[in-house]
Amino acid sequence: MMNRFANGARRARFAGWLVFGVLAGTTAQAHASDLLASAKSAGVLRVANTQSSPPWSLLDNSNQPAGYDVEMAREVAKRIGVAEVVFVADSFKNFVEGLKSGKYDLVMNDLTPTPERGKQVDFGVPYGVEDFRIFVRADNANIKGQPDLKGKRVGVTTGSSNESWARAHLKDSDIRTYDNGGLVFSDLGTGRIDAVIISHFGGMKYANVNHLPVKEVGDPLIYQLSAPALAKNQPALLAAVNKAIDEMMADGTIDRLAKKWVGPNYDMVGTIAKAKEQKE
Structure with missing residues (x-):
């Protein structure tokens, strides 16, 4: 019993x-499956960026978020039915974990879709593209391209795709990581490192804004797309963001914002198409 x-x-x-x-x-x-519904209900979309990677995201003269990715995020939010964007400052190395932990809804900051990242988060359709270059001090006559980086101290941004590329392709270099792009260029300017690998646009922006004695050398090292990232299992949010970006690609919004922030002669839409063709 x-x-x-x-x-x-x-x-x-x-x-x-x-x-x-x-x-x-x-x-x-x-x-x-509730992130899109929650954002609409609260009227707020939480978007992460570094606020220190011009021209994609930066702080303007009023200490407010600005840049290509910032304006793209605001336009995406409007088109998916969310009134306000709250920007969360974070670093590249934290973006994936930040999405997985629910710290923010999207990352929109020149983030490249990679197979490693794609195992942990989802990516929307690309809305940006750029090439990565070598920057050295203006008085450096020894480094003219990738082969000359052997044995040199090379600065990269922690957790970025340029760090991944550098570690994979510069086995004989001393790779040094920085959480902030401004710091890596400061060390380049003072001679603490020999070179920096960063996007053409980001590098030129740091050089010009901070009046640093640096220059760009060699051919482009790598050509990379950028896309919005979000947590896995968010089909509604992913579909809404993709629809918004496709509409912006078609109606000229992306072209207008790229010319404003990246350069008046830069063909963002056309270059994205070329980069996608090359990857395929």
């Missing part, structure tokens, strides 16, 4: 655990 009672109790507990597990899984799935 006691055994039958004990067995019945165990079966009841197991059934309870099973129901609880199903409900918990259902709740988790519902929660996972």
Whole structure:
């Protein structure tokens, strides 16, 4: 009798655990699919950027977020039905974990889709593209291209695709990481490092704004697309963001914002198309 009672109790507990597990899984799935609905309900879309990677994201003279990615994020929010964007300052190395932990809804900051990142987060359609170059001090006559980086101290931004590329292709260089692009250029200017690998646009912006004695050398090292990143299992948010970017690509918004922030002669839409063709 006691055994039958004990067995019945165990079966009841197991059934309870099973129901609880199903409900918990259902709740988790519902929660996972709620980011777009939550953003619309709250009227706020949380978007991460570094605020220190011009021309993509920076702080303007009023200490407010500005740049190509910033304006793109605001336009995306408007088109998906969210009134306000709250920008969360973070570094490249934290973006993936920040999305996974729910710290923000999107990352829009010149973030390149890579197979490694794609295992942990999802990417929308590309809305930006750039080439990465070598920057050295203006008085450096020894480094003229990639082969000359052997044995040299090379600065990169922590967690960025230029760090990944440098570690994969510059095995004989001393790779040094920085959380802030401004700091890496400061060290280049003072001679603490020999070279920096960064995008053409970002490098020229730092050089011009900070009046640093640096120059760009060699051919482009790598050609990279950028796209919005978001947590896995967010089909509604992903679809809405992709639709907004496709519309902006077609109606001239991307072209207008690129000319404003990247350069008046820069063909962002055409260059994205060429980069996608090359990758394929």
